[in-house]
Amino acid sequence: xxxxxxxxxxxxxxxxxxxxxxxxxxxxxxxxxxxxxxxxxxxxxxxxxxxxxxxxxxxxxxxxxxxxxxxxxxxxxxxxxxxxxxxxxxxxxxxxxxxxxxxxxxxxxxxxxxxxxxxxxx
Amino acid sequence: xxxxxxxxxxxxxxxxxxxxxxxxxxxxxxxxxxxxxxxxxxxxxxxxxxxxxxxxxxxxxxxxxxxxxxxxxxxxxxxxxxxxxxxxxxxxxxxxxxxxxxxxxxxxxxxxxxxxxxxxxxxxxxxxxxxxxxxxxxxxxxxxxxxxxxxxxxxxxxxxxxxxxxxxxxxxxxxxxxxxxxxxxxxxxxxxxxxxxxxxxxxxxxxxxxxxxxxxxxxxxxxxxxxxxxxxxxxxxxxxxxxxxxxxxxxxxxxxxxxxxxxxxxxxxxxxxxxxxxxxxxxxxxxxxxxxxxxxxxxxxxxxxxxxxxxxxxxxxxxxxxxx
Numbered sequence: 001x002x003x004x005x006x007x008x009x010x011x012x013x014x015x016x017x018x019x020x021x022x023x024x025x026x027x028x029x030x031x032x033x034x035x036x037x038x039x040x041x042x043x044x045x046x047x048x049x050x051x052x053x054x055x056x057x058x059x060x061x062x063x064x065x066x067x068x069x070x071x072x073x074x075x076x077x078x079x080x081x082x083x084x085x086x087x088x089x090x091x092x093x094x095x096x097x098x099x100x101x102x103x104x105x106x107x108x109x110x111x112x113x114x115x116x117x118x119x120x121x122x
Numbered sequence: 123x124x125x126x127x128x129x130x131x132x133x134x135x136x137x138x139x140x141x142x143x144x145x146x147x148x149x150x151x152x153x154x155x156x157x158x159x160x161x162x163x164x165x166x167x168x169x170x171x172x173x174x175x176x177x178x179x180x181x182x183x184x185x186x187x188x189x190x191x192x193x194x195x196x197x198x199x200x201x202x203x204x205x206x207x208x209x210x211x212x213x214x215x216x217x218x219x220x221x222x223x224x225x226x227x228x229x230x231x232x233x234x235x236x237x238x239x240x241x242x243x244x245x246x247x248x249x250x251x252x253x254x255x256x257x258x259x260x261x262x263x264x265x266x267x268x269x270x271x272x273x274x275x276x277x278x279x280x281x282x283x284x285x286x287x288x289x290x291x292x293x294x295x296x297x298x299x300x301x302x303x304x305x306x307x308x309x310x311x312x313x314x315x316x317x318x319x320x321x322x323x324x325x326x327x328x329x330x331x332x333x334x335x336x337x338x339x340x341x342x343x344x345x346x347x348x349x350x351x352x353x354x355x356x357x358x359x360x361x362x363x364x365x366x367x368x369x370x371x372x373x374x375x376x377x378x379x380x381x382x383x384x385x386x387x388x389x390x391x392x393x394x395x396x397x398x399x400x401x402x403x404x405x406x407x408x409x410x411x412x413x414x415x416x417x418x419x420x421x422x423x424x425x426x427x428x429x430x431x432x433x434x435x436x437x438x439x440x441x442x443x444x445x446x
Contacts, residue, residue: 032398033398033399033401033403034398034399035341035398035399035401035403035404035406035407036401036403038337038340038341038407039337039403039406039407039410050398052397052398054308054309054397054398055309055311055312056308056311056312056344056397056398056399057398059311059312059315059316059340060312060340060398062312062316062319062336063312063315063316063319063333063336063337063339063340064333064336064337065329065333080309
């Protein structure tokens, strides 16, 4: 799914000068725990929905092949976060939906989930 | 043998580089310096011949070394349509001159083209003297030229780096990269891992391996930041068949080294958790993404974390990944 379509679905706003560059997004995950993001992201180019806005979100994206980030509940990251994202060419988007609703809208539109982890048996 | 079968940079990187280039290119780097001009006393019929022979669609009009106007194919067509091909350029040229300075950025010219719809812009030096002419295709050509120069330079660096293990003859060659990580400095967290990732990329690490090492380095780096006040060192030893990642610190140490690999085990303070870390998954992730991971530590005497990654042979799939 094109990032531009995702922005339309979420009624989002692009926060970075890095354009959306016709980016193709293959899967998506929602998390506020960065270690979860690092664990679940696969090889494909992924989207992250999160409520966290610090610089570590961008570093996490850099390490884990996340190509774009959506901040939910209308959150706007500090300038330092935006600067780092621009340096790494990662587009940032803000939308007013909750994480639950934003995830649901994208899932309904056919954007696949990006990771399944089985529950370990005791 | 190369460590790496390299898959080149992402398309977005390329696009961003083009955008950067537009902002970096200067007008005098792309303009045509050998500029043809006409005198205002030239007739439109003579102008037609000049345009046809030189295959150009517009020229600056110069009288006694000073630019007095600009005349285009459009002016010529009008003159012919009006039935006055013998009219002088002086009567048909446009006197309203929009120009760019030679030392301005090419992007400034792009803006002027869009704003005024002109096909060309005269280029002036700081003294206002005509030194060149610029068209849209000059800019496109300059961009392509500059892009290909850079592309070759990066290819060359990448080639050299990825062949380092072949080029150096020894019984065993390894490359050690060291990064200092400051303790408690949450905002700087990830810088070392980011540099390491770029270095491995240049060395040609295949994408799955690159991600496994980067994620592990990042988790290990965050541990140094969260749990030590003096920070420590992140080190990667790269050899043709394996990458060994080591973080070492002189921090508080760990009393139960078995427990730290249990998912959910954490001693991280609340402020760390609010920032999205410290849920007891860092070392679980390191273990999961590496082929072997172990900790050596004694309370009060620091901690050393070692994670080993086997490098798959070129063409391989990057080794074990999500193992669950």
